[in-house]
Amino acid sequence: MAMALDVDKLRMGLEEYRRTLEVQRNALQSEYQELQRHFNALFAVYGGNMAEEFRKRWGKTANWFEDYLNKAAVLDQFLAERIEQLRQM
Numbered sequence: 001m002a003m004a005l006d007v008d009k010l011r012m013g014l015e016e017y018r019r020t021l022e023v024q025r026n027a028l029q030s031e032y033q034e035l036q037r038h039f040n041a042l043f044a045v046y047g048g049n050m051a052e053e054f055r056k057r058w059g060k061t062a063n064w065f066e067d068y069l070n071k072a073a074v075l076d077q078f079l080a081e082r083i084e085q086l087r088q089m
Contacts, residue, residue: 007086007089008086010086011083011086011087014079014082014083014086015083017079018076018079018080018083021072021075021076021079022076024072025069025072025073025076028065028068028069029069032062032065032069036062039058039062043055
């Protein structure tokens, strides 16, 4: 009986962590999209060598955002699978 309570606690903890991760990921995705819109608007009117350097640096930052969001999605799927396994116990 005590084991069932431990499994339930673990499942509930993972569910809470997954919800928190989802909120954080959704907020970051939204903010990233907003930054991308501003960046696109800026480069519609901004040119020159400094603009190209900034574009390169933004490209690296954008890649980091996308990589992080992709890894967070993989983590979410992993958590969902583990939560489901705990439900079956």
